[in-house]
Amino acid sequence: MSAGIPPIKGFLETSFIDWPGKLCAILFVGGCNFRCPFCHNHPLVLAPEGMETIPFAEIMSRLAARKNWLAGICISGGEPTLSPGLPQMIARFKAEGWAIKLDTNGTRPEVLAQLLGDNLLDMVAMDVKTVLEQEKYARCAGGAVDLGAIRESIDLLRESGIPHEFRMTIAPSLHTEEDIVAWTQQFDRSRSRLTLQNFNPRTTLDVRYEKEPGFAPEIFSRLSALIA
Template structure:
């Protein structure tokens, strides 16, 4: 596994659990607002499995789970083995994914190697290429949603309310997704690192907290799920 970074403790990334976060390198998407752009390219210093293992062994009485995020973790060929290794150490595993590899997701679910999944639904299907880059294929996200609907694990979907996404877009997402257990809307924050040619888009005002809060009740009706907004 190409682990490019770690957050040693978080109360936010795994609902109801104290966890650490491991960030994998490499991503099939190129979202203009990405907050982990340094992880998109597979380069830089890596955390070896031995170092991660030593850390986890030292936190067995403090942490309940491990979040594998990115980048995009499902690009890592040894992800199933890594999840198994973490679970053997006694930790729950949460996976953050863009849904672009449903075949990997299916394997993880079949082998019962993950306990919670957060699936990003970044835009209405017709805007995926515009928002997420040429490597984004909405059909794979649709397939991933179908797999999660048929599973018995805890899961949620997430959407960052980024610049150029408005109420109409969120309404479309609400209607295009099947009913989900939880749809988490995340506030846009200006990334520290971004492409120069995306500067204008990056600085375009995103819907503010007051606006998004005003949309929640309507989105709940269209989606039929619990909808929350993280400020």
């Protein structure tokens, strides 16, 4: 592993779904400061040290072989902003001419501000787990949350001038329809893209959620129309 580069625990050479409108590669950085009960990436969250680290040189070489038809790299997790070497890693990609999308839970606004200030990001997707109320947010994130940091990250992205989206995974046991309506209303859709994802009870961090259904398709369609 190169010095300062975060341990990369997963890598997909092509994804059609992780960067709206673009074909991208996606890499996964281990570790997260949330414990969202519906999380599907929980090995990355709970035990990243038990996962193999993909050498950075291998990642660079596999990317270089696909440079002509990939539009960029999505950096996901886990929560990538927890890794001290994230700016250095992105700078290495940028030096090779790659566009970068970052997935984040918004808990490290100081890192986001640094990355934006250094022009290291081309797109950001931030999970905003629910309305900004402590009790509701803590249930969705699996523990206490600094809502001030979440607000700060939202404001940074709103003012950033780069493409960004706020997205929320919705589950009937965590989100009322009123919550979802209120969530959509806190954003200016002329400046920020919004995305709702229906909860999928598949290999969840909290196994009790594997018995929970998502919203019925007709209800999810109606809720999705709020942000259409």
